[in-house]
Amino acid sequence: MVLAPMAGITNVAFRRLCRQYGAGLYVCEMITSRALVERDATTMHMITFDPTEHPRSMQLYGVDPVTMGKAVQMVVDENLADHVDMNFGCPVPKVTRKGGGSALPYKRRLFAEIVRAAVRAAEPAGIPVTVKFRVGIDDEHITYLDAGRIAEAEGAAAVALHARTAAQRYSGKADWSAIARLKEAVASIPVLGNGDIFSADDALRMVAETGCDGVVVGRGCLGRPWLFRDLQAAFAGTPVPAGPRLGEVARVLRRHAELLVEHYGEQKALRDLRKHMAWYLMGFPVGSQLRQRFGLVSSLAELDDLLGALDPDVPFPSDAEGPRGRQGSPAKVVLPEGWLDDPDDASVPAGAEVMHSGG
Structure with a gap:
């Protein structure tokens, strides 16, 4: 794995x-x-x-x-x-x-x-x-x-x-x-x-x-x-556990926040956590207003208040299974000019050694 x-x-x-x-x-x-x-x-x-x-x-x-x-x-x-x-x-x-x-x-x-x-x-x-x-x-x-x-x-x-x-x-x-x-x-x-x-x-x-x-x-x-x-x-070859109830999801989300705070500090950590909210809450009957507030959370104290508003006994929803994250649509691949001309050209692409990380 x-x-x-x-x-x-x-x-x-x-x-x-x-x-x-x-x-x-x-x-x-x-x-x-x-x-x-x-x-x-x-x-x-x-x-x-x-x-x-x-x-x-x-x-x-x-x-x-x-x-x-x-x-x-x-x-x-x-x-x-x-x-x-x-x-x-x-x-x-x-x-x-x-x-x-x-x-x-x-x-x-x-x-x-x-x-x-x-x-x-x-x-x-x-x-x-x-x-x-x-x-x-x-x-x-x-x-x-x-x-x-x-x-x-x-x-x-x-x-x-x-x-x-x-x-x-x-x-x-x-x-x-x-x-x-x-x-x-x-x-x-x-x-x-x-x-x-x-x-x-x-x-x-x-x-x-x-x-x-x-x-x-x-x-x-x-x-x-x-x-x-x-x-x-x-x-x-052992039974696959059932999906967690909302209370357990809330505990995992809170732990994720704690670990991010250790790595980034609280302000940046909570900003980073926002993109995960829709994934954690996918399929659960949370309500649009509460869901929106999760997406704007800015402190651990605020996160705790929001998590406290969730019903911990809600079972894991069946419609939370399946695709998640970015999907988008097909698109033409952007390539350097003449890239497809010679597959055996071993030249390093001009200007390709950029500093950015991620992608």
């Missing part, structure tokens, strides 16, 4: 909350390799790990093999993490227009050089490097089988496939058959599946239908960190 890195979500507070529900790999927010190398203050705070967190899992984004190698060497030299994941799946325009994220595997040689640089830097310390990517840029530019074989050949410890193209973003349905085809093509390392896992049953079906070695969960755990408890039970 893997918690997918999500910008603005998988900080140390949310990872700690999820970890209490079961063992797994809980990956931090996406970190820009250049920002890490240059010790950007915001980035250095983003790579905070809880003292009890093990393995410490860091996801890096980059388009330059040299910078990526330096970033992983820094992870090794300063003992910053126990595992490095590499992001080649982000479909956000600010990333793809620079040739990064889900645009990059189209450039096979450059992709290989970046993976090779990371693996070589990590290998002496025994730090595994894994690679996550999408099916392709769009239906006309499918890259995942080449990406899987290249990552395997360059020494990646595992690969993970989000079974959508970049053009799909988070819309429509994930094509789990692509995960099965990748599993057939990549035989010597684990293949993990990602996309449309919103319940324990979804995870079991993905493994049964694709033969994948594990699951990566993103949007499915938004407002539902206990999903990892459900997954652990399902994979162990």
